[in-house]
Amino acid sequence: xxxxxxxxxxxxxxxxxxxxxxxxxxxxxxxxxxxxxxxxxxxxxxxxxxxxxxxxxxxxxxxxxxxxxxxxxxxxxxxxxxxxxxxxxxxxxxxxxxxxxxxxxxxxxxxxxxxxxxxxxxxxxxxxxxxxxxxxxxxxxxxxxxxxxxxxxxxxxxxxxxxxxxxxxxxxxxxxxxxxxxxxxxxxxxxxxxxxx
Ligand SMILES: [Fe+2]
Ligand SMILES: [Fe+2]
Numbered sequence: 001x002x003x004x005x006x007x008x009x010x011x012x013x014x015x016x017x018x019x020x021x022x023x024x025x026x027x028x029x030x031x032x033x034x035x036x037x038x039x040x041x042x043x044x045x046x047x048x049x050x051x052x053x054x055x056x057x058x059x060x061x062x063x064x065x066x067x068x069x070x071x072x073x074x075x076x077x078x079x080x081x082x083x084x085x086x087x088x089x090x091x092x093x094x095x096x097x098x099x100x101x102x103x104x105x106x107x108x109x110x111x112x113x114x115x116x117x118x119x120x121x122x123x124x125x126x127x128x129x130x131x132x133x134x135x136x137x138x139x140x141x142x143x144x145x146x147x148x149x150x151x152x153x154x155x156x157x158x159x160x161x162x163x164x165x166x167x168x169x170x171x172x173x174x175x176x177x178x179x180x181x182x183x184x185x186x187x188x189x190x191x192x193x194x195x196x197x
Pocket of ligand 2: 053083127130163
């Protein structure tokens with residue numbers, strides 16, 4: 001187990017008291033850390049990865065807006081918001097288990113695409129990349145017998161299945177419609193957006 005670190009939130013303090021291993025140290029600003037430094041770093045890096053996905057999808061949304069595809073643009077903004085929420089979910093978890101959050105650099109997103117199809121293809125490739133990142137984190141949690149993090153990451157494993165499926169569905173729509181029938185795609189994506197809330 002790592003050297004205890006400062007808690008990041010009120011919730012963290014309550015975890016420290018509940019876990020009992022801080023007996024005799026409650027006056028200290030430190031708490032027991034429930035995750036290894038390797039797991040902590042992997043999760044912390046994933047926050048940056050999720051924010052990177054949000055940044056990328058927001059840039060895609062702006063390109064789609066410039067193409068006049070307002071519904072697709074909104075759909076990408078919605079997904080950018082979801083990626084940011086994923087990052088925040090991980091950040092809260094790290095703090096709840098007494099870890100330390102270190103944010104990394106987010107690279108400048110690509111801002112030019114030749115077509116809506118190329119954007120959807122790039123988005124699908126990115127979702128597959130994130131799926132791989134999540135799977136690697138789960139593999140680390142399993143190898144370290146970190147049951148709490150395995151339980152936490154299961155939500156992300158399931159979420160990636162859904163995200164790959166929905167991005168594939170929209171890519172198929174765009175391919176089937178072709179560049180001349182994008183208004184039909186706009187209408188279908190509008191319904192998807194309403195369903196996603
Ligand atoms: Fe995500
Ligand atoms: Fe995603």
